[in-house]
Amino acid sequence: MNEQIEQYAPSKLLVTGGAGFIGANFVHYWLDTYPQDRVIVLDALTYAGNRANLAGCESNPQFQFVQGDICDTGLIEKLLQDEQIDTLVHFAAESHVDRSIHGPDAFIETNITGTHSLLKAAKKVWLDGGGMKHRFHHVSTDEVYGTLAVNDPAFAETNQYAPNSPYAASKASSDHLVRAYHHTYGLQVTTSNCSNNYGPYQFPEKLIPLVIANILDGKPLPIYGDGKQIRDWLYVDDHNRGIDLIIRKGRLGETYNIGGNNEWTNIDIVKLICQLLDERFEADATMQERFPHSPQVAGRGAESLITFVKDRLGHDRRYAIDARKISGELGYDPVESFETGIRKTLDWYLDNEAWWRAVMDGSYQEWVGTNYD
Numbered sequence: 001m002n003e004q005i006e007q008y009a010p011s012k013l014l015v016t017g018g019a020g021f022i023g024a025n026f027v028h029y030w031l032d033t034y035p036q037d038r039v040i041v042l043d044a045l046t047y048a049g050n051r052a053n054l055a056g057c058e059s060n061p062q063f064q065f066v067q068g069d070i071c072d073t074g075l076i077e078k079l080l081q082d083e084q085i086d087t088l089v090h091f092a093a094e095s096h097v098d099r100s101i102h103g104p105d106a107f108i109e110t111n112i113t114g115t116h117s118l119l120k121a122a123k124k125v126w127l128d129g130g131g132m133k134h135r136f137h138h139v140s141t142d143e144v145y146g147t148l149a150v151n152d153p154a155f156a157e158t159n160q161y162a163p164n165s166p167y168a169a170s171k172a173s174s175d176h177l178v179r180a181y182h183h184t185y186g187l188q189v190t191t192s193n194c195s196n197n198y199g200p201y202q203f204p205e206k207l208i209p210l211v212i213a214n215i216l217d218g219k220p221l222p223i224y225g226d227g228k229q230i231r232d233w234l235y236v237d238d239h240n241r242g243i244d245l246i247i248r249k250g251r252l253g254e255t256y257n258i259g260g261n262n263e264w265t266n267i268d269i270v271k272l273i274c275q276l277l278d279e280r281f282e283a284d285a286t287m288q289e290r291f292p293h294s295p296q297v298a299g300r301g302a303e304s305l306i307t308f309v310k311d312r313l314g315h316d317r318r319y320a321i322d323a324r325k326i327s328g329e330l331g332y333d334p335v336e337s338f339e340t341g342i343r344k345t346l347d348w349y350l351d352n353e354a355w356w357r358a359v360m361d362g363s364y365q366e367w368v369g370t371n372y373d
């Protein structure tokens, strides 16, 4: 407790990775909650970034989209200066563990070098340029802490870092750089380490949207290993509420774990989605016309698609978050129950079929071929 809690009010935000899953939800959340604030998104539009995720914001005069790479330090400096940015919220990353196993280089470049590029630019403009009040919020993951056995206590902020995948190692490295820029130069940083998110706009290479899309198309539901790995699932807007609280009230230089207190084995979560979609097919006759390849059309339940496949290399067994620090200090509590959040998510994917079909393009099919060979 080396810093006083103070209230901070952002007004001009630069959101990196704002065209990705969590970033896009954050931008919608922020503009809805704080319509007087200006929000500029910087995103390279990799395979995971999609301008359509921000379609609802494009006509808002407070919103601007800039396509660019976080490794371009000159561009970041210019944006911070020209737009008089006071708050940088850093989501941009390569984010998929399986891709980091097949090709770690992009993870080192974006997650480590890219984060350092942002820190350098922020230091130059905000500290060397006169010391204006500012915030640099770094969005990170619980995967930096490694893996837990079933009965281990959940990850607290004091846990030792023990990243196991190239993705987790690159995020751990970026967390350390953020911490160092605070400790050494006095950059006004905060960091959050969150558990697995789910919700609208999640790219269908991640477990929940992959399972939804594959059921609707009658494709196998690949379960790695024995399916008994455990994840703590949090609805994406609950993550964003946590980030909001940390930016406004968090102590400088501190990290806060955000989690849902909602642990599920992979196999159980897949079976739950199967059951919920079976119920939709029973309740709504148009589902069969809309999804003619679904197993329900052939009179089978979605669980018939479950297929156990080769385990992920170095697969972490369990993640769980101890969120007592953010709830005790900042009054954080998730508002979405898993029951409501998963139903909302299913509704969103059913209502936005065009979105997920459009992102499952040639490069997506190539990825599926590589990963599930």
Ligand code: NAD
Residues within 6 Å of the ligand: 016, 017, 018, 019, 020, 021, 022, 023, 042, 043, 044, 045, 046, 047, 048, 049, 050, 068, 069, 070, 071, 090, 091, 092, 093, 094, 095, 096, 110, 114, 139, 140, 141, 142, 171, 193, 194, 195, 196, 197, 198, 203
């Ligand atoms: P995502 O892969 O859906 O989106 C990442 C976004 O970053 C994309 O829009 C992409 O175009 C952009 N991007 C990638 N490289 C870039 C670069 N060099 N320059 C500019 N933009 C670039 O990821 P996500 O799931 O939304 O995750 C966002 C952040 O939250 C990441 O930092 C991730 O580590 C962290 N996180 C994610 C989860 C989760 O469950 N998804 C959980 C905890 C933390």
Ligand code: TYD
Residues within 6 Å of the ligand: 096, 097, 098, 196, 205, 206, 207, 208, 210, 222, 223, 224, 227, 229, 230, 231, 266, 312
């Ligand atoms: P994922 O959504 O990739 O998130 P993370 O690896 O960051 O936790 O995967 C969630 C869990 O689901 C993880 O234990 C791996 C597992 N999984 C499968 O069993 N099959 C799949 O096809 C995918 C994508 C994930």
